[in-house]
Amino acid sequence: MSLSLSLTAVAAAPAALAADKPSSSPSPSVTPPATMSTVGGERLGTPGTQADLGTGAPVLPKDISARSWIVADAESGDVLASHNAHWRLAPASTLKMLFADTLLPKFNKDDKHKVVPSDLAGIGAGSSMVGIKENETYTVHDLWLGVFLRSGNDAVHVLSAMNNGVDQTVKDMNAHAEELQALDTNVVSPDGYDAKGQVSSAYDLTLFARSGLQKKDFREYCSTVRTKFPGETRKNKKGKTTRGSFEIQNTNRLLTGDTGLDPYQGIAGVKNGNTTNAGSTFTGVAERDGRVLLVTVMNPQKDEYNEVYKETARLFDWGFQAADKVTPVGELVPPKGADTGGGSEPGASESASASGATGGKPVAAGASGGSSGVGVALGIVGGVLALVAGGVFLVNRKWPLPELMRRRR
Numbered sequence: 317m318s319l320s321l322s323l324t325a326v327a328a329a330p331a332a333l334a335a336d337k338p339s340s341s342p343s344p345s346v347t348p349p350a351t352m353s354t355v356g357g358e359r360l361g362t363p364g365t366q367a368d369l370g371t372g373a374p375v376l377p378k379d380i381s382a383r384s385w386i387v388a389d390a391e392s393g394d395v396l397a398s399h400n401a402h403w404r405l406a407p408a409s410t411l412k413m414l415f416a417d418t419l420l421p422k423f424n425k426d427d428k429h430k431v432v433p434s435d436l437a438g439i440g441a442g443s444s445m446v447g448i449k450e451n452e453t454y455t456v457h458d459l460w461l462g463v464f465l466r467s468g469n470d471a472v473h474v475l476s477a478m479n480n481g482v483d484q485t486v487k488d489m490n491a492h493a494e495e496l497q498a499l500d501t502n503v504v505s506p507d508g509y510d511a512k513g514q515v516s517s518a519y520d521l522t523l524f525a526r527s528g529l530q531k532k533d534f535r536e537y538c539s540t541v542r543t544k545f546p547g548e549t550r551k552n553k554k555g556k557t558t559r560g561s562f563e564i565q566n567t568n569r570l571l572t573g574d575t576g577l578d579p580y581q582g583i584a585g586v587k588n589g590n591t592t593n594a595g596s597t598f599t600g601v602a603e604r605d606g607r608v609l610l611v612t613v614m615n616p617q618k619d620e621y622n623e624v625y626k627e628t629a630r631l632f633d634w635g636f637q638a639a640d641k642v643t644p645v646g647e648l649v650p651p652k653g654a655d656t657g658g659g660s661e662p663g664a665s666e667s668a669s670a671s672g673a674t675g676g677k678p679v680a681a682g683a684s685g686g687s688s689g690v691g692v693a694l695g696i697v698g699g700v701l702a703l704v705a706g707g708v709f710l711v712n713r714k715w716p717l718p719e720l721m722r723r724r725r
Contacts, residue, residue, distance in 0.1 A: 348383075352402035355497055356519060357646030360401045366645040367397040373641035377630040381618040384518040385627070387635040390526055390601060390608040394644035396635055398518070401646070404500045405614050407516035408589025409444065409467045410597045411508035413524040414501070416463060418492040419479055420533055425457040435477040436470055440509040443469035446564060449548050458546055464537035465566045467589070472507040482506060497649045498523045510593045518612040519648075525586045525599045525610055526648055538585030541566050569625045570600055577622045580629050588624070596624035602632050609635045
């Protein structure tokens with residue numbers, strides 16, 4: 317016997333989505349559309365909560381206030397449960413997952429770029445920044461760490477400049493979204509900054525994460541807890557130039573922990589965001605007992621510190637307990653170009669430098685330890701990809717994820 321749920325949505329979308337500039341607060345009066353995209357299954361286009369609970373399945377958490385969310389098996393693509401999965405909302409910096417998945421293959425991580433003033437033009441007021449300086453040289457590896465750890469819009473704009481500009485990057489991102497069948501998404505600004513007409517959905521953000529996690533460098537960057545970032549070149553009194561560095565820490569609080577919030581056991585990325593129109597958004601990937609889940613949460617209405625992470629953690633907990641006791645309500649579709657004709661051998665699409673990349677291993681937060689409550693950073697086992705010639709994914713109905721980073725205990 318199973319219990320099927322299709323609850324009327326009570327969440328609301330930001331009224332400011334249609335505005336030219338962010339409003340002071342999103343309106344709580346707007347409800348999701350009566351019909352939405354059905355990519356991945358009919359039920360995913362139905363407003364409200366979608367779940368098919370089998371015998372012994374735990375009930376869904378009752379204190380989830382997000383306007384939209386999704387819980388999916390990263391490897392099989394099964395959607396275990398969702399709420400307004402295809403509601404087109406402002407994505408904030410979770411859109412940087414699509415930015416990275418689109419541009420990572422274009423550059424070698426040891427390529428260097430000297431920043432000129434035009435590279436940093438057009439960055440929105442109040443943007444998150446990693447601290448890039450004009451006339452300083454950075455490696456592509458540095459820039460990607462700035463994107464993933466500090467959600468640096470300055471790093472996004474420099475990488476966009478290296479890709480022939482913001483306009484070209486937006487065009488490339490929209491084309492890649494279409495290839496991934498992320499049809500709820502319209503990119504206007506590559507960094508996720510609030511812009512008229514810029515939207516995505518919990519479903520699409522989950523597709524971006526799943527695609528990005530196929531890339532070795534993407535996995536490294538999104539799972540790094542902290543690192544050193546190049547500082548500004550200075551001259552001492554003797555005229556000698558030196559360039560120091562400063563520490564940056566990941567803004568993903570399920571990875572690092574925070575006041576009143578422990579790192580989530582098994583977390584390995586992916587990306588958070590927050591803007592006026594979007595509220596708080598987050599997509600995470602976590603592994604427990606050999607099962608890998610993706611959870612996306614968009615715009616919790618409960619106004620509590622770190623609420624987006626708390627709701628994500630509760631959905632992860634539910635998903636790991638319920639995975640074998642529910643009937644999927646949909647699936648994460650493969651890219652249009654995926655080979656769905658017969659092979660089942662997992663493959664991996666790497667960024668340009670991945671096969672010979674150097675640098676630190678990715679690290680993920682461990683269990684909280686000591687009185688500080690701060691998680692111990694643990695190395696994630698590297699070199700676990702099974703490659704096929706040409707980096708082509710071979711799938712049957714579902715798109716397998718190569719073995720993810722396994723936690724050392």
